[in-house]
Amino acid sequence: MNALAAYLQQSSREVETLLDSLLPSEQTRPAILHQAMRYSLFAGGKRLRPALCFAACEACGGTRDQAVRPAAALEVLHTYTLIHDDLPAMDNDDLRRGKPTCHKIYGEANAILAGDALLTLAFELLAGSDLEPARMVMELAKAAGSTGVIAGQVEDIANEGQALDEDTLRFIHRHKTGDLIRAAVRLGVIASGTDQALEPLTRYAEHVGLAFQIADDVLNATSDSDTLGKAVGSDAQRGKQTFVAFLGLEKARREAERLVHEAVALLGDLPGPTAPLNDLAWHVIRRDR
Amino acid sequence: MNALAAYLQQSSREVETLLDSLLPSEQTRPAILHQAMRYSLFAGGKRLRPALCFAACEACGGTRDQAVRPAAALEVLHTYTLIHDDLPAMDNDDLRRGKPTCHKIYGEANAILAGDALLTLAFELLAGSDLEPARMVMELAKAAGSTGVIAGQVEDIANEGQALDEDTLRFIHRHKTGDLIRAAVRLGVIASGTDQALEPLTRYAEHVGLAFQIADDVLNATSDSDTLGKAVGSDAQRGKQTFVAFLGLEKARREAERLVHEAVALLGDLPGPTAPLNDLAWHVIRRDR
Secondary structure (H helix, E strand, O other): OOHHHHHHHHHHHHHHHHHHHHOOOOOOOOHHHHHHHHHHHOOOOOOHHHHHHHHHHHHOOOOHHHHHHHHHHHHHHHHHHHHHHOOOOOOOOOEEOOEEOHHHHHOHHHHHHHHHHHHHHHHHHHHOOOOOHHHHHHHHHHHHOOOOHHHHHHHHHHOOOOOOOHHHHHHHHHHHHHHHHHHHHHHHHHHHOOOOOHHHHHHHHHHHHHHHHHHHHHHHHHOOHHHHOOOOOHHHHOOOOOHHHHHOHHHHHHHHHHHHHHHHHHHOOOOOOOHHHHHHHHHHHHOOO | OOHHHHHHHHHHHHHHHHHHHHOOOOOOOOHHHHHHHHHHHOOOOOOHHHHHHHHHHHHOOOOHHHHHHHHHHHHHHHHHHHHHHHOOOOOOOOEEOOEEOHHHHHOHHHHHHHHHHHHHHHHHHHHOOOOOHHHHHHHHHHHHOOOOHHHHHHHHHHOOOOOOOHHHHHHHHHHHHHHHHHHHHHHHHHHHOOOOOHHHHHHHHHHHHHHHHHHHHHHHHHOOHHHHOOOOOHHHHOOOOOHHHHHOHHHHHHHHHHHHHHHHHHHOOOOOOOHHHHHHHHHHHHOOO
């Protein structure tokens, strides 16, 4: 296993251990709700956002312990967005990471409510942090709210199947994907207890976030169904606008690489280890999800 | 106008002024999202939860200013629960307070996302409080989460149209309605900066919360459609179990009165004025919504 794979696995394990201990058990009333929450939360994602949070905290000289609550909150919030995005009223997806989506198993009402409960839990996790809990809640709420992740999702749905300009495409991605990646890195910095690197690491995160989405579009256009865990080319089939549709495959790939180069160039002069942030930036454009 | 009506109006005005200044305008991108949020938020509810928060804060010797952020957060959170409860996948209601529900006007996807954005905003509001922001976030998150309001809604949906025992009925109401009323009073106490009355006022709130739901059932069984703002007797029509179905109309009315008597008996020995808490307790069983 290479260093990055080990880093992702460790981050995943630490987050899952905390979440397993804090989440009500599958027997806790209402059992179906807690089953639905755990089903989606422990569905085996790569835990990219927690890893970014840990890595940013360590790069700023903080410990992994300081970052574990915000890391868990990020994964919980990310999971809620996936559950709601997959709903029949939104993307109407039956599969997620190769498994039936939450509403396919637990029904639409319970999926909506499981998402609501996870969103709520994310803020409960942050409120229980030792360091700057209120500032962390504010950071995540702004990133996830009506001018953040949700703004991206609303515009994405509003423009589905329509021709849209590059400005709108960038708006959608900056918010829908970018804002949470940005928050992951910033929460890691805040958790470290020092703000010195907040500005350069915020820019790092913005580049990585955009590269992530471009790579996502490339992946959707080129992967086979097993790798992707959902139907191949589904974006193109629904007439969804992507960076690939805009730039073409090769230019999209090069743009993602350029952004990662810019991101890692911002990692000089930090008090802690920066190898994980460097590896994660390259990983987002080379991952198979 | 009597004293209580004036109190409710003042609370409503203060909360709406704050929310209007903090919420993105209807022109802010995505415009449809911010229109949907404002449509449901400014739909003219009685603002009972904010009033309870203000009243609890004042009864503990705090000022109205100290309570305005949590009061607003409570109304924002309450509004999200209404939007999601009305969805086709849940209660499938077309009318709310005599007006078309959020999803009837803005579509299902935008209604889900407007609810998500309001839930997120509630925590942003609390995180910006001067006093004990993290504790307030924790309080509201626990009340609203998977063992609070959402637990009540899941059990309500799971049991719709089925015979259920009184224990389940009480579980549903304690969480679906009670937990937020309890949080309203507790946040008011916390906002006042003194915890002395937290225990008796929590019990006050628990009694008032249960009385509220019993009165709601009585109202649904007896009111005309204009007063109610939705179809009359709709609970009975869907086979929804209510306290009226359990106890009969007269016993249900008496139980609500008994609970209010117990609640107001807890209002002795507080440093500030208790008339609003007294009036609000009686109001919940006499309101026409």
